[in-house]
Every structure is written in structure tokens, then in C-alpha cells.
Amino acid sequence: MDNREEVREFLTSRRAKITPEQAGLPAGPRRRVPGLRRSEVAALADVSVEYYAKLERGNLAGVSPAVLEAVARALQLDDAERAHLLHLAQAADGTDTLTRPRRRATRTWTPHRSLQWVLDAVTTGPAFVRNGRMDLLATNQLARAFYTDVYADPHNQENLARFQFLDPAARRFHPDWDLAADIAVAVLRTEAGRNPHDKDLHDLVGELSTRSDAFRTRWGAHNVRHHGTGTKRFHHHAVGDLTLAYEGLEMAAEPGLTLTVYTAEPASPSDEGLRLLATWAATQAIPQHG
Numbered sequence: 001m002d003n004r005e006e007v008r009e010f011l012t013s014r015r016a017k018i019t020p021e022q023a024g025l026p027a028g029p030r031r032r033v034p035g036l037r038r039s040e041v042a043a044l045a046d047v048s049v050e051y052y053a054k055l056e057r058g059n060l061a062g063v064s065p066a067v068l069e070a071v072a073r074a075l076q077l078d079d080a081e082r083a084h085l086l087h088l089a090q091a092a093d094g095t096d097t098l099t100r101p102r103r104r105a106t107r108t109w110t111p112h113r114s115l116q117w118v119l120d121a122v123t124t125g126p127a128f129v130r131n132g133r134m135d136l137l138a139t140n141q142l143a144r145a146f147y148t149d150v151y152a153d154p155h156n157q158e159n160l161a162r163f164q165f166l167d168p169a170a171r172r173f174h175p176d177w178d179l180a181a182d183i184a185v186a187v188l189r190t191e192a193g194r195n196p197h198d199k200d201l202h203d204l205v206g207e208l209s210t211r212s213d214a215f216r217t218r219w220g221a222h223n224v225r226h227h228g229t230g231t232k233r234f235h236h237h238a239v240g241d242l243t244l245a246y247e248g249l250e251m252a253a254e255p256g257l258t259l260t261v262y263t264a265e266p267a268s269p270s271d272e273g274l275r276l277l278a279t280w281a282a283t284q285a286i287p288q289h290g
Contacts (some may be wrong), residue, residue, distance in 0.1 A: 003196055004058025007088050010193075011056045013222040014075045015041055022076065044074035060092040080190060084224040087193040111138040118259075119143075125244070125263040125274060132191030132256055133201050134160040134184065142274070145281035146236065146262070149173050161188055161204065165212040175233045175241070185218040186225040193224065195256065239276045243268075 016035035020027045025040055036044075042052035047067060055063065055071065068089055072082045111119075111129065119127045119140040126143035130136055136147065136158045149169040150156050156163045164170050164184045174180040192201060208215040227248055234242045244262040251257045264270035 003060075003088060003091050006058075006193070006196075007060050007092065008056060008058040009220075010084070010088065010222045011071075011075070014077060014081065015056075018076055023074075041071070041074050045070040047071075060089040062093055063089055080186075080224045080226045083226075084190060084193040087196075091193070091196045109137060112253075122261060123278070125261055127259070127261045129251070129254075129257055129259050130160065131258075132187070132195060133198070133204055134187060136160065137257065141281055142278055143262075145238075145277055145284065146234075148284075149237070159204070160184065161208065165208050165215045172235055172237070175235055180232070181214060182218060182223070183225065183227060185215060185221075186223045187227050189219065189222060190224040190226075236273070236277065238280045239273045242270045242273045242277075244270060244274075 015038070016033070018035050020031075020036065020040070023036060023040065023044060025036075031037075038053055038056060039049045042049045045052060045067070047070065052071070055067075060068075065086075068085060069082075072085055075081075077085060115129070116138060119129070119138060122140050123142070126146040127140045128136055128143040128147075129138040136143075136150065139147070144151065147160075149167070150158065150160065150163045152169070153163075153167055156167055161184045164174070164181055170180075171177050188201070188205065191198070192205070195201065205219065209219060229245075229247050231243060231245050234244065236242060242264065244264055246260055246262045248258045248260045251259055264274050
């Protein structure tokens with residue numbers, strides 16, 4: 001797998017983010033590069049400048065875990081960035097063959113009946129399954145109502161990233177649009193490192209890069225993240241403002257898929273909003289997924 005450009009841009013972008021002061025080094029006069037110099041990263045990682053330069057040119061094939069850990073430590077990578085670097089190295093030398101998610105035709109995959117039963121059993125919050133490309137693959141009724149804007153336009157193709165960057169309704173749905181956009185791109189960038197052989201993902205990134213300046217700029221930043229838990233703000237056209245906590249669970253039975261549940265603080269205005277959403281959903285002709 002020739003991912004040298006991806007490796008080069010990722011390492012360069014991480015090096016540019018670390019100041020000498022953050023690394024415990026003197027800044028010195030007349031610095032011509034943002035962040036650390038290659039020689040400084042090499043010294044912090046205890047490798048030769050020539051060897052680190054080879055890594056930053058994109059050649060991670062055959063690099064030992066100890067060296068990868070040393071580079072990650074020198075660049076002060078967080079857990080998501082460390083995992084991304086490891087995935088890039090595995091892709092570079094082909095050792096990701098057994099660990100990458102199985103290829104899956106998005107539109108032909110259907111959830112097991114028991115999975116749909118689990119989703120349907122969640123009646124007080126939106127619950128859904130997505131893949132790393134942010135395709136909505138299975139939902140409960142409240143998730144269908146929650147994402148009614150996504151489903152309203154067939155051009156979104158039931159994809160949250162496409163909705164985020166190409167559908168004007170996303171600006172209303174996400175009051176913190178810039179933050180939501182950052183998260184969406186980081187999720188896709190993480191998936192690209194974890195599963196670099198996904199043609200559908202490459203096609204999605206190409207489409208969004210061509211049609212959205214906001215996406216293209218963020219994609220070039222090479223930011224990655226683990227997206228497991230947190231709180232988000234939404235504005236639903238039928239029930240108004242919602243502040244929801246979410247939990248994302250990796251599905252052991254379906255590698256590469258995530259089950260996410262949104263919920264509100266009990267007795268809060270958002271809790272009442274979800275109750276109103278459930279009532280609204282029951283009065284609408286919202287088709288079931290699939």
C-alpha cells in the first residue's frame with residue numbers, strides 16, 4: 001500500500017503543531033519553520049536525522065513499534081493520533097490485512113433482526129448504527145425523526161458527512177457547525193488511516209473535497225480523533241434546541257461499525273424535547289430504514 005503522501009503530510013502537520021517550548025527546547029533565533037525542526041524531532045525520538053527524514057518522506061514500511069512509539073512521544077501525539085500512526089505503518093507494510101474491517105457493500109448490508117430489535121428497544125433517544133464513512137445503516141424510529149433533514153434530501157445518500165458539508169439545512173441543525181464539521185472530518189480521516197483500501201471512502205472524500213472548500217481545508221489539516229462520548233447541541237425544526245449526550249459503542253460482531261445512542265439529562269428541557277420528538281415522529285409518515 002503506497003500511502004507515503006498520507007504519512008508525509010500527517011507527520012509534517014504534527015511537527016508543525018509542537019513549539020520548541022512545548023517540547024522543552026530553546027526557541028532560538030531565526031526559526032524558519034513552524035513548530036519543531038526535523039533535527040529536533042529526531043533528537044527527541046533518539047533516532048538519526050537521516051532516519052527521521054526518511055520517515056517523514058513517507059516511508060513507514062518495516063518501522064519497529066519502538067521507533068513508532070518514540071516518534072509519537074516526540075510529537076506529543078494523543079491516543080487517536082498514535083493509533084492513526086500505527087494504522088499508517090500497518091498499511092505501509094501490508095500488516096493491516098487481517099486487522100482492517102471486512103469490505104462491505106453499504107447499500108446491501110442489512111442489520112440482523114436482533115440488532116434491529118435492540119435499536120427499537122431504545123425508545124427515549126435516537127439510536128443508530130453507522131460505518132466509518134458516516135453512512136447511516138440502521139436506526140430506531142426516533143433516530144429517523146431526529147435525522148429527518150438528512151433523509152429529506154436524497155442527494156445526502158443517508159450520509160452524515162455529505163449532509164454536513166453539502167446540505168444547507170446542516171447549518172441550522174448544527175448550531176456549532178464549525179465544531180461539528182471538524183469532528184466529521186476527523187472521523188473520516190481516522191477511518192482513512194484505519195481502512196485505507198475503502199474505495200467508497202476515497203470516492204466520498206474526493207466528492208466532498210471538490211464540492212466544499214470547508215471540507216477541503218479541514219481534510220488538509222490531517223486531524224484525527226476517537227469519537228466515543230460527549231455532548232452536542234442541535235436545533236431540530238420540529239422541536240427546537242436540544243443538548244444531547246452521546247455514547248458510541250464499537251460493535252464486536254460487526255467490525256468497523258459503531259452503535260450510537262443520544263440521550264438527554266433527565267427532567268431537562270432537552271429531555272422534554274426528545275419526548276416531543278417522539279410524539280411528533282408518531283404523527284409523521286416516517287418510513288422505516290431499508
